[in-house]
Amino acid sequence: MQDKPVALKVLDIVSIILLGVSTYLALVFAPTELVMGDVQRVFYFHIGTAWTALLGFILAAVFSIIFLIFSRDLKWDRYQVAAIEVSLVFFFITIVLGSIWARPAWNTWWTWDPRLTTAAITELIYIAYFMLRQGIDDPDRRARFGAVYALVGGISAPITFFAIRLFRTIHPVVIGGSNAEAEGGFAMTADMRVAFFFALFTFTVIFIDLYWNRIRLGDLQEKVEQLKLKVTL
Amino acid sequence: MITVKKLVKRFGLKTVLRGVDFEVQPGEFVALLGPNGAGKTTFLRILASLSRPSLGEVKVAGYRLPNEAAAVRARLGVVSHLPLLYGDLTAEENLRFYARMYNIANPEARITDVLEMVGLENRRRDLVRTFSRGMQQRLAIGRAVLHDPDVMLFDEPYTGLDQDASSMLDEVLKTVAAKGRTVVMTSHDLARAEDLATRFDILSRGVISATATHEDLGKSNLLTFYKEALAG
Amino acid sequence: MTEDIKRATKINETGSGKRTGNFFKAVSAVVWKDLQAEFRSRELFSAMLVFSLLIILIFNFALELDIKTRQSVTAGVLWATFAFAGTLGLNRSMAIEKDRGCLDGLLLAPVDRSAIYFGKVISNLAFMLIVEIIVLPVYSILYNINLFHPGLLLVILLGSIGYVGVGTLLAAMSVQTRTRDILLPILLFPVVIPVLLAAVKASNGFLTGVEFSEILLPINLLIAYDIIFIAVAFMVFDSVVEE
Numbered sequence: 001m002q003d004k005p006v007a008l009k010v011l012d013i014v015s016i017i018l019l020g021v022s023t024y025l026a027l028v029f030a031p032t033e034l035v036m037g038d039v040q041r042v043f044y045f046h047i048g049t050a051w052t053a054l055l056g057f058i059l060a061a062v063f064s065i066i067f068l069i070f071s072r073d074l075k076w077d078r079y080q081v082a083a084i085e086v087s088l089v090f091f092f093i094t095i096v097l098g099s100i101w102a103r104p105a106w107n108t109w110w111t112w113d114p115r116l117t118t119a120a121i122t123e124l125i126y127i128a129y130f131m132l133r134q135g136i137d138d139p140d141r142r143a144r145f146g147a148v149y150a151l152v153g154g155i156s157a158p159i160t161f162f163a164i165r166l167f168r169t170i171h172p173v174v175i176g177g178s179n180a181e182a183e184g185g186f187a188m189t190a191d192m193r194v195a196f197f198f199a200l201f202t203f204t205v206i207f208i209d210l211y212w213n214r215i216r217l218g219d220l221q222e223k224v225e226q227l228k229l230k231v232t233l
Numbered sequence: 234m235i236t237v238k239k240l241v242k243r244f245g246l247k248t249v250l251r252g253v254d255f256e257v258q259p260g261e262f263v264a265l266l267g268p269n270g271a272g273k274t275t276f277l278r279i280l281a282s283l284s285r286p287s288l289g290e291v292k293v294a295g296y297r298l299p300n301e302a303a304a305v306r307a308r309l310g311v312v313s314h315l316p317l318l319y320g321d322l323t324a325e326e327n328l329r330f331y332a333r334m335y336n337i338a339n340p341e342a343r344i345t346d347v348l349e350m351v352g353l354e355n356r357r358r359d360l361v362r363t364f365s366r367g368m369q370q371r372l373a374i375g376r377a378v379l380h381d382p383d384v385m386l387f388d389e390p391y392t393g394l395d396q397d398a399s400s401m402l403d404e405v406l407k408t409v410a411a412k413g414r415t416v417v418m419t420s421h422d423l424a425r426a427e428d429l430a431t432r433f434d435i436l437s438r439g440v441i442s443a444t445a446t447h448e449d450l451g452k453s454n455l456l457t458f459y460k461e462a463l464a465g
Numbered sequence: 466m467t468e469d470i471k472r473a474t475k476i477n478e479t480g481s482g483k484r485t486g487n488f489f490k491a492v493s494a495v496v497w498k499d500l501q502a503e504f505r506s507r508e509l510f511s512a513m514l515v516f517s518l519l520i521i522l523i524f525n526f527a528l529e530l531d532i533k534t535r536q537s538v539t540a541g542v543l544w545a546t547f548a549f550a551g552t553l554g555l556n557r558s559m560a561i562e563k564d565r566g567c568l569d570g571l572l573l574a575p576v577d578r579s580a581i582y583f584g585k586v587i588s589n590l591a592f593m594l595i596v597e598i599i600v601l602p603v604y605s606i607l608y609n610i611n612l613f614h615p616g617l618l619l620v621i622l623l624g625s626i627g628y629v630g631v632g633t634l635l636a637a638m639s640v641q642t643r644t645r646d647i648l649l650p651i652l653l654f655p656v657v658i659p660v661l662l663a664a665v666k667a668s669n670g671f672l673t674g675v676e677f678s679e680i681l682l683p684i685n686l687l688i689a690y691d692i693i694f695i696a697v698a699f700m701v702f703d704s705v706v707e708e
């Protein structure tokens with residue numbers, strides 16, 4: 001087995017450092033928000049993880065198209081699985097953070113706003129994706145079906161988002177309007193902006209780091225399978 | 234009629250066919266024999282255009298697979314151990330459906346001919362789910378022959394048939410083959426294969442390990458040849 | 466019995482000029498075959514219908530509503546019913562092909578794979594619409610609500626098309642996995658939410674007499690969804706049925 005490439009090891013360390021700095025910025029450096037108080041600080045990571053999850057989501061859809069139309073090389077499938085796994089975790093964190101933020105800020109554990117709801121639905125699509133794959137033995141078929149479903153989900157989720165937004169259903173909305181996210185909720189001071197953009201940057205780096213690690217894991221798994229086969233023959 | 238060169242088929246990391254070379258002239262009746270798991274069904278499915286080769290060249294009726302699969306299908310008749318028939322439709326309705334799918338001219342006349350050929354003319358208005366296995370298999374052959382294909386593939390057609398049904402199937406197969414069609418049949422039933430086929434190929438461990446015609450067998454019989462081929 | 470084939474019947478070859486004609490012929494053959502088989506056995510249809518009525522019954526007891534509130538949930542209850550009952554039809558329709566190897570029979574035919582897709586979509590749609598047409602008056606009677614609004618029928622049509630368009634594709638996949646039937650709702654429901662959203666919104670609009678300009682938006686969404694997903698399914702169906 002190869003060793004972890006140096007660049008990846010460095011990236012691991014850089015990610016941890018960035019996360020530390022970002023935490024400081026979010027929890028200490030940024031000023032306390034006027035209306036919501038300290039709980040608003042959750043927002044920095046909430047957006048950070050949401051952004052990461054979105055990156056994974058887009059990548060997964062792109063890999064679907066590449067695999068189905070251009071190249072049936074199973075590496076695209078590995079890339080897709082990695083993207084969806086990372087995105088799955090980060091959407092989950094986003095949702096949890098969103099819930100933590102909502103409770104003290106608007107006195108509800110769940111806001112049915114478009115973003116949060118779409119994130120939850122996307123999680124369900126991801127879970128369905130893995131359940132679909134689990135029921136298939138042939139790796140080629142697994143890759144094809146995964147790609148098809150990821151594509152269908154990749155198109156459906158944005159449509160869902162816009163549909164919820166457009167149809168502004170009569171759900172009991174939190175005080176502060178159904179735009180219960182950052183941009184609508186409060187104005188950002190310069191310091192807040194620093195924390196905000198740094199968080200975005202940090203989570204982008206974390207995404208690359210985790211994604212790279214996950215792909216490497218997938219490649220190693222593949223090699224193990226090949227070696228296993230050689231041994232049994 | 235059928236040319237296969239260095240055919241490899243992998244399912245993920247598992248290689249089932251490891252470089253099969255196979256050639257069939259028009260009019261030959263080849264019995265493809267081999268132990269379970271040798272890859273006979275996989276091989277037949279590739280010839281039938283139902284499965285794609287991983288590597289290698291496959292040509293059926295002059296057309297390459299998988300690129301020219303549609304052209305191949307029009308000339309191909311396939312009978313597998315599953316009947317490929319709709320239980321809730323009658324015999325003639327089943328044939329009518331396939332006649333439409335294959336875009337056959339004068340479908341009604343053709344359906345009647347085929348039903349007569351397989352001896353099911355008197356059951357044409359009966360639901361297929363009331364048919365015995367033997368009858369279903371005969372109707373399946375009728376379905377396969379409907380569009381007058383040049384090449385026919387049979388995958389273990391005798392599975393689940395009793396003595397009577399098997400004899401009937403023998404007759405139908407002989408009729409079908411008699412029209413100068415090229416036939417490839419996989420079977421576990423060596424006695425029947427010996428009776429029907431002009432050539433015997435052994436598929437073992439993913440390659441064709443031996444081939445023989447009736448003349449080659451000479452005094453010995455197929456069973457001996459088969460055992461020797463597998464042992465070696 | 467050992468008679469030779471008497472007449473040498475000339476078989477039509479599929480030349481490129483005839484391919485479009487053959488395509489429609491194949492689609493209609495598949496549709497007709499499904500309708501014929503279903504007409505005989507009525508398995509699918511009766512299962513879907515009974516299931517729908519049971520769901521409506523359950524909703525009645527689960528949501529103990531007064532008459533006024535009941536009106537406002539009609540659209541939702543109807544669409545929830547259709548969504549659940551629909552999976553029965555989709556599953557069964559594909560399972561029939563898989564069970565006796567008939568899918569191979571379809572794949573062996575010298576026609577484009579998408580003909581199979583369209584044929585199945587149309588027959589699945591037909592079954593779903595028939596069930597819906599029956600459920601509507603039953604619901605009307607049970608709850609004393611007039612559901613015979615042409616706009617509502619349009620929404621039901623558009624929504625069903627989207628549902629069946631995606632559902633047929635996903636059913637073709639789920640029927641080939643080990644988990645089979647249980648998988649389809651899990652795959653289908655998250656991605657068909659836009660249809661439910663828009664259909665309920667539009668249905669509600671028609672039932673409560675909202676201005677048409679407001680209903681136009683969800684209807685447009687339904688149409689857009691239908692077109693997008695049928696196009697996507699048409700393009701990827703090959704990958705789903707071939708090996």
